[in-house]
Amino acid sequence: xxxxxxxxxxxxxxxxxxxxxxxSVVEVEAITPVPLAAPHIAGLAALRSRVLTIIDSYAxxxxxxxxxxxxxxxxxxxxxxxxxxxxxxxxxxxxxxxxDPEPVHAGLSRGWAHAALGLVEHEDHALLxxxxxxxxAGSSALAA
Amino acid sequence: xxxxxxxxIAETRETLEPLxxxxxxxxxxxxxxxxxxxxxxxxxTVKGSCGFLDLPRLERLSHAAENALAEVRxxxxxxxxxxVSAVLAIIDRIGELVxxxxxxxxxxxxxxxxxxxxxxxxxLVEETAPxxxxxxxxxxxxxxxPARSIRLPVELLDRMMAGVSDMVLARNExxxxxxxxxxxxxxxxxxxxxxxxxxEMRESITRTRMQRIDGLFSALPRMVRDLSAELSKQVHxxxxxxxxxxxxxxxxxxxxxxxxxxxxxIDHGIEEPSARQSAGKPxxxxxxxxxRQSGNQILIEVADDGRxxxxxKLVARAITAGIITRERATTMTRNERLxxxxxxxxxxxxxxxxxxxxxxxxxxxxxxxxxxxGTVEVxxxxxxxxxxxxxxxxxxxxxxxxxxxxxxxxxxxxxxxIDEIVRSRGGSVEVETVGSAPVARIRGERVPVVDLGRLLGxxxxxxxxxILVVVRASSGERYALAVDSVQDHEELVVKPAAPAIxxxxxxxxxxxxxxxxxxxLINPAGVAHVAGVRAPDAALxxxxxxxAEDVAETVPTLLFRAVDGAVRAIRLSLVERIEDVAAGSxxxxxxxxxxxxDGRILPLFGCEEVVPDKHxxxxxxxxxxxxxEIAYAINEVIDIHDLSPEMVPxxxxxxxxxxxxxxxxxxxxxxCFWLFGQAGTLIGPGERPLCLLDKSDxxxxxxxxxxxxQAGYRVAYDGESGEAVPAVTILSAERAxxxxxxPGARVVRLRATADETLSSxxxxxxxxxxxxxxxxxxxxxxx
Numbered sequence: 001x002x003x004x005x006x007x008x009x010x011x012x013x014x015x016x017x018x019x020x021x022x023x024s025v026v027e028v029e030a031i032t033p034v035p036l037a038a039p040h041i042a043g044l045a046a047l048r049s050r051v052l053t054i055i056d057s058y059a060x061x062x063x064x065x066x067x068x069x070x071x072x073x074x075x076x077x078x079x080x081x082x083x084x085x086x087x088x089x090x091x092x093x094x095x096x097x098x099x100d101p102e103p104v105h106a107g108l109s110r111g112w113a114h115a116a117l118g119l120v121e122h123e124d125h126a127l128l129x130x131x132x133x134x135x136x137a138g139s140s141a142l143a144a
Numbered sequence: 145x146x147x148x149x150x151x152x153i154a155e156t157r158e159t160l161e162p163l164x165x166x167x168x169x170x171x172x173x174x175x176x177x178x179x180x181x182x183x184x185x186x187x188x189t190v191k192g193s194c195g196f197l198d199l200p201r202l203e204r205l206s207h208a209a210e211n212a213l214a215e216v217r218x219x220x221x222x223x224x225x226x227x228v229s230a231v232l233a234i235i236d237r238i239g240e241l242v243x244x245x246x247x248x249x250x251x252x253x254x255x256x257x258x259x260x261x262x263x264x265x266x267x268l269v270e271e272t273a274p275x276x277x278x279x280x281x282x283x284x285x286x287x288x289x290p291a292r293s294i295r296l297p298v299e300l301l302d303r304m305m306a307g308v309s310d311m312v313l314a315r316n317e318x319x320x321x322x323x324x325x326x327x328x329x330x331x332x333x334x335x336x337x338x339x340x341x342x343x344e345m346r347e348s349i350t351r352t353r354m355q356r357i358d359g360l361f362s363a364l365p366r367m368v369r370d371l372s373a374e375l376s377k378q379v380h381x382x383x384x385x386x387x388x389x390x391x392x393x394x395x396x397x398x399x400x401x402x403x404x405x406x407x408x409x410i411d412h413g414i415e416e417p418s419a420r421q422s423a424g425k426p427x428x429x430x431x432x433x434x435x436r437q438s439g440n441q442i443l444i445e446v447a448d449d450g451r452x453x454x455x456x457k458l459v460a461r462a463i464t465a466g467i468i469t470r471e472r473a474t475t476m477t478r479n480e481r482l483x484x485x486x487x488x489x490x491x492x493x494x495x496x497x498x499x500x501x502x503x504x505x506x507x508x509x510x511x512x513x514x515x516x517x518g519t520v521e522v523x524x525x526x527x528x529x530x531x532x533x534x535x536x537x538x539x540x541x542x543x544x545x546x547x548x549x550x551x552x553x554x555x556x557x558x559x560x561x562i563d564e565i566v567r568s569r570g571g572s573v574e575v576e577t578v579g580s581a582p583v584a585r586i587r588g589e590r591v592p593v594v595d596l597g598r599l600l601g602x603x604x605x606x607x608x609x610x611i612l613v614v615v616r617a618s619s620g621e622r623y624a625l626a627v628d629s630v631q632d633h634e635e636l637v638v639k640p641a642a643p644a645i646x647x648x649x650x651x652x653x654x655x656x657x658x659x660x661x662x663x664x665l666i667n668p669a670g671v672a673h674v675a676g677v678r679a680p681d682a683a684l685x686x687x688x689x690x691x692a693e694d695v696a697e698t699v700p701t702l703l704f705r706a707v708d709g710a711v712r713a714i715r716l717s718l719v720e721r722i723e724d725v726a727a728g729s730x731x732x733x734x735x736x737x738x739x740x741x742d743g744r745i746l747p748l749f750g751c752e753e754v755v756p757d758k759h760x761x762x763x764x765x766x767x768x769x770x771x772x773e774i775a776y777a778i779n780e781v782i783d784i785h786d787l788s789p790e791m792v793p794x795x796x797x798x799x800x801x802x803x804x805x806x807x808x809x810x811x812x813x814x815x816c817f818w819l820f821g822q823a824g825t826l827i828g829p830g831e832r833p834l835c836l837l838d839k840s841d842x843x844x845x846x847x848x849x850x851x852x853x854q855a856g857y858r859v860a861y862d863g864e865s866g867e868a869v870p871a872v873t874i875l876s877a878e879r880a881x882x883x884x885x886x887p888g889a890r891v892v893r894l895r896a897t898a899d900e901t902l903s904s905x906x907x908x909x910x911x912x913x914x915x916x917x918x919x920x921x922x923x924x925x926x927x
Contacts, residue, residue, distance in 0.1 A: 032662045033553065034641075035600030036648040036674075044654055044662035049309030051654045051662045053642040082642045138644065 005097045005129070007122065008075065008088040010057050011064075016097065016120050016127045023076040023083075025091050028054060031068075040138035042066065042087060047076065052085040060135045062111030077132040084136050097122050101129045111139050148363065152193045153246045154295055159186055160239050167232055174223035183231065184213045190238060201256060202241055208260040209234045230262040298393055301352050308346045309637075313660050315342050350637070353393075357435045357442075358386035360395050364406060364433060371410045378417055378428035379410055385435035390442055390536075398444065398536055401509040401520075405446045405532050406433070408506070413450030413530050423527065425449065437560065438535075441518075447531035447905070453524040455481040462487060482522050486510040525902045537640075537652065545638075545665065547631040547657070548613065550596045551603040554663050555627075556636055556655060561668040563614040563622065565630060573612065584612055584624050588700050588716035588784075594675040595626045596666075600650070621672035638665050650674050699789050699847060701813075703782040703806060704765070707751045713804065714776070714814040715846070716784060720768040725775075727760045739764065739775045747823040749799065750777040767816060769850070774823045776814070789846040801846075817850040833871035835920070836862050841876055843910070848874065848894075851913065855920040872923035877907035892919045 004019035031043035031054050040059035045052045054074060058066040066072075066087040074085030101118025108116060108128075117129045163186055170179035187209040194203035209231050215221040237259055244251035315338065322335060361383050372379040414420075414429030421427055432447045455478060462468045462484045468476075486506050510520050518536035545556040546565075566573045566586060575584045575593060582593040591614060597603035609626035616622045636655040641664070645651055652667035672678075700716040729740045730748055739748040741764075748764070764775040791802035791813055801815030835852050837844040839861035849859050852874070860870070870889065877895035893907035894916070900907065908915040 030661055032664070033602075034645050034648070034651075034664060035553075035602055036650060038644050038647070041642075041644050044664070046313075046656055046660050046662050049306050049313060049656060051639060051641075051656055053645065080643070082640075084642065136642075136644075 003097065004094055005120065005122070005127075006075065006091065007093040007095055007127065008073075009090045009092055010061070010088050012089075014092060014122075014125065014127050016122065016129045017075060017086075017132060018129070019094055021077050021132055023078055026052075026074050026076055026085060028052075028072045028074045028085060028087070031072075038138050040135075042068075045074070045085060047083065047085070050083055052076065052083050054085045054087060055136055055138070057086050057088060057135055060111065060138045061115055062109065062139045075132070077136070079133050079136050084132070086132060086135055095122055104128070114139060149197060149245070150293070152197055153242055154293065155193075156190060156238070156242045157246075158295060159189070160235075160242075163235070167235065170223075171225075171228050171232070174225070174228055180213065180216060180223070183235070184210065184217060187213065187235070187238075199245075201253075202238060205234050205238055205241075205256060205259065208263055212263040227263065230259065233259050233262065298353075301349070304349050305353065305637075308342070308349050309656065311342055312346060312658060315339055316658050316660065353391055354389045355392040355395050356386060357388045357390050357395065357444075360399055360402065361386050361433060361435075363403075367403070367406065368410060368431060371407060372414075375411065376416065377410065377414055379414055380428045380430045382430060382432045383434075384432070388435040388437055388442060394442075394536060398513070398518075398534060401512050401534065402433075402444065402446070404506075404509050405534075406431070409446055409448040409450065409530065409532075413448040413452070415451050419451075441535045441537055444534040444536070445531055446534075447529060447902070449529040452526040452528055452530050453482065453485060453522070454526050455484075455524075458482070458484045482524060485522050486520065523902060528902055531902060531905075545634055545636045545655075546613070547634055547663065548611070548627040549629050549631060550600065550609075550627050553602055554631065554661075555596070555666050556634070556657075556663055557613065557615065557625070557666045557668065558652070559633065561615045561617060563616050566612050566614065566624075568610055568612050568626070575612075582626075586612075586614065586624070588702075588719065592623045592677050593626050594623050594671060594677060596671070597626070597628070599671065599675055615668045617668035617672045621669070621677045623672060623675070623677045625666075625671070636663075636665070648674075699787060701785050701787040702765075703785060703811065705779040705782060707762075707777050707779055709779070710812065711782065711806075711809060712800075712812045712814055713785075713787070713806065714765065714767075715816065718767045718769060718816050718850075719765050720773070721766040722763065722781060723766060724761050724763050727762050730762070741766075741775065744773070746773055746775045747819075748775045748777060749819055749822075767819070769816070769820055772820055772823055774819055776819070789842040791846070817853050820850075821853075833923075834858050834860055834869070836860055836870040836873040838862055838875060838879075841879070844874065844876075848910070851916065852920065855917055857920065872920065877904035890923045892916070892923065 005016040006019045006022050006025075007014055007016050009015075026047055028045045031045050033043045034041050040056045042054040042056040042059075045054050052074070056066045058064045067089070072087055073089070073091055074087050075091065076083065076085050078084070097120050099121060101120050104113075104116055104119050112128065115128075115130045115134045117131045119126050120129045121127075163183065166179050166182045170176060170183060173179070187206045191203055191206035191210055194200075194206060212221070212227060212231065216223050216227070221227070237256070241251050319335065319339070322331065364383065365381055368379050368381045409431055410429075414431065415423070415425075417427045420429065430449050432445070434443075434445045434447070436443050459468070459473045459476070459481050463470055463473055465487075467484065467487050473481075486509075513520050513534055513536065518534060521533045521535070522530065523533070524530040544559040546559050546562060547554055547556045549555075564586075566584075568575050568584060573584055573586050575582050577583070582595065584591045584593050591612075593612065595609060597609065609628055611627050611630055612624035613627055613630070614622065614624045634657060636657065638653040638655050640646070641651055641654045645654070645664075649670040650667055651670070652665045655663050655665055657663055701713045702716045702719055703711060703713050706712045723741075725739060725741055730751075731738055731740070737748040737752065739746045746766070750764075751762070762777050763780065764777050767774050767776060785806060787804065787806060791804035793802040794800050794815070797815070797818055799815060799818055800812045801818070802813050803810050804813055805811070833856070835857035837849065837852070837859055839845070845861075852859055857871070862873070872890045872892055874892045874894060877893040893904070894910040895901075895904035895907040896910060897904075898909050898911075900909075908919060910916070
């Protein structure tokens with residue numbers, strides 16, 4: 001199986017996200033906070049005339065908080081008819097990655113384990129393939 | 145019904161066009177299953193619609209074609225050229241008939257039989273339709289009536305809407321740039337024109353998404369007619385609120401649930417005429433379907449006056465069906481019992497009917513409504529009827545909203561939920577802290593305050609927010625939101641927020657105002673829930689209806705020492721402010737004492753005998769009835785008491801309405817109505833229309849009377865009006881009148897609880913001032 005994967009950096013990790021789920025990559029400037037929402041809901045941003053729900057990927061992976069300085073890059077995905085922007089440190093590349101994801105045997109922390117679909121190989125590096133839907137669901141979905 | 149017909153014609157035309165290709169292809173390869181299916185679906189759909197629209201000719205034709213095609217699909221018949229020709233001839237005829245329908249012309253009757261027979265009598269077709277000439281769909285011979293409407297996928301409308309919204313944002317950006325660069329009159333004028341065009345376009349595209357709920361209701365009369373005929377019942381359908389506008393997608397989503405509820409009401413709710421007669425009800429049952437807007441929700445009520453739902457039976461069935469345990473059943477409240485209606489696999493109908501009652505239905509209805517963020521509630525009285533209320537959000541619709549800021553953030557709130565906006569530092573509003581909870585006193589009424597900044601964790605400082613937005617949530621709670629500043633009134637396009645945001649419960653959706661920064665719409669009911677504010681009715685201890693009248697009623701009353709030293713009382717609701725004014729501003733002018741205050745001249749009462757010392761200061765109560773203001777001089781305020789409305793009325797009308805007992809002391813109650821009447825005697829009592837009140841109801845006597853009088857009525861109590869014919873009679877919804885109103889008299893019924901129940905249907909909540917005034921104004925207009 002060969003498929004395009006978007007390769008992004010989150011907390012000094014390169015991760016892969018299946019490109020067919022990704023609508024676009026945008027730069028986000030102003031984020032309207034959403035008080036009382038789960039910690040991984042960073043807030044709202046406008047994508048032209050549509051409202052993006054911005055997801056703090058760090059919080060969703062339970063590794064702290066995404067940096068919020070300057071212009072932020074977000075990966076836009078649509079899940080259940082809602083538009084989300086997943087904050088990443090940087091989008092590195094789009095690459096065709098051959099082969100099915102392999103199960104992860106390493107002991108991942110809870111947040112990563114929740115979001116990971118498996119391991120994929122790219123340029124001799126093992127990358128975690130993440131499921132955007134699980135990032136959007138956030139780590140609070142684990143507690144439930 | 146015309147609308148449905150037009151829809152049918154449009155739909156049939158639309159499917160006929162691509163079908164032409166299918167027909168040709170099927171003719172070439174009659175064994176092609178996919179083509180066959182497409183044609184089958186077409187005739188099947190036409191048949192279904194025709195049955196509904198009462199088009200027997202089309203129905204017969206499509207039915208015959210469907211039968212023949214069904215045989216082919218089942219393998220009972222092999223499609224040959226003759227069959228194909230016969231089917232095609234029928235489809236052609238359907239097309240011609242539909243065009244004739246569209247043009248409003250009659251189509252020659254003859255020929256249908258031959259076409260139908262052709263399907264079965266192969267020979268006949270061989271003779272009449274030469275096999276060498278394949279039948280092709282051809283344009284209808286009659287000139288086509290020009291189409292007045294087109295059908296568009298909603299998705300396209302969405303894209304247009306998004307495009308226009310983008311355009312608005314681009315325009316705003318351009319506007320900013322132009323402002324920064326300074327004015328060129330020519331450019332500005334051109335830009336203005338562009339702006340106007342964009343705004344107009346936006347408005348019309350927005351409207352394309354909105355649809356009157358009429359479209360949904362228009363199918364009901366026919367359905368009710370057919371169903372009641374089928375079930376030998378008599379049903380009178382009353383539809384109201386068809387002009388409520390709702391997003392067209394939302395209309396589609398509630399079509400099935402509504403249909404189901406209406407079917408249920410006729411099938412299970414309304415009894416057979418004989419049963420109704422023996423129950424002492426009108427032979428014909430009434431089914432009321434009513435839509436209205438309530439805050440950011442649309443309420444659709446379906447109420448029948450049938451047998452109602454017996455919750456005992458419901459529980460018994462639920463136990464039998466294994467849905468609840470016997471133990472659970474004993475602890476259930478009435479509401480919980482009624483909720484069982486929505487349990488899967490439960491039907492109270494004694495026998496399963498073809499219409500409903502298979503035990504699938506209400507659970508599906510609820511699931512479908514909840515899927516779009518709505519709720520379904522049931523209210524019923526055995527023997528009296530049943531009412532189902534659908535609440536669906538207006539999200540995806542445009543709602544008028546107020547935007548305000550808390551800390552650095554902007555929020556919006558539906559304008560419909562707002563009662564008033566007051567400044568908490570103003571003289572008439574005070575905020576005090578009760579325990580840990582701030583409570584505002586607005587014109588004598590205590591209203592819980594929710595500090596939105598603190599609730600949302602935006603600003604945890606103890607700083608006091610100056611503006612109180614008094615809201616009434618759709619769930620009944622009334623409270624004041626403390627905010628920093630009010631920004632603007634705007635029409636906002638509200639969209640549902642992501643589930644994780646809706647999960648907080650305090651938001652109704654998101655919106656993107658023209659500045660391009662997303663904003664959250666506050667859900668007033670959700671905020672009340674999260675902040676722990678309860679509806680006044682819910683806060684009362686549960687009680688049975690029998691002793692509801694025993695609960696003592698109190699009116700907040702201000703006790704004060706009058707200028708002459710006597711203790712007097714005044715109903716607090718009329719007191720706007722208490723102020724000290726210079727005695728020098730009091731003068732006798734035009735035959736009475738007047739006070740000049742804040743640039744106005746107010747009639748002054750309370751010190752006719754004891755004229756104040758010119759150099760001192762006097763304390764006055766400023767009384768307002770919403771229109772007029774008067775002043776009443778006092779010595780000092782003693783206290784505020786919640787007093788029973790009972791009193792011994794004064795012998796003659798005058799400044800004192802009566803005497804009441806407060807802590808063992810006789811206190812005179814000021815008659816504010818009389819005072820206001822003195823202040824502005826513009827209308828003589830004879831010219832005022834007469835309003836009859838129930839004398840036995842003290843609330844009417846003391847609380848309602850001044851309001852009715854302000855509305856321009858002369859008040860009399862029932863049985864005391866003499867010969868005069870009242871323009872309107874006000875009755876309590878809860879108690880039977882001593883003197884029933886004359887037949888045909890205009891009656892306004894008031895109920896004591898905010899929520900309308902079946903027994904008080906059509907009444908007005910007695911503190912719903914607007915509703916009451918509107919009803920009185922309407923009565924006056926008629927009289």
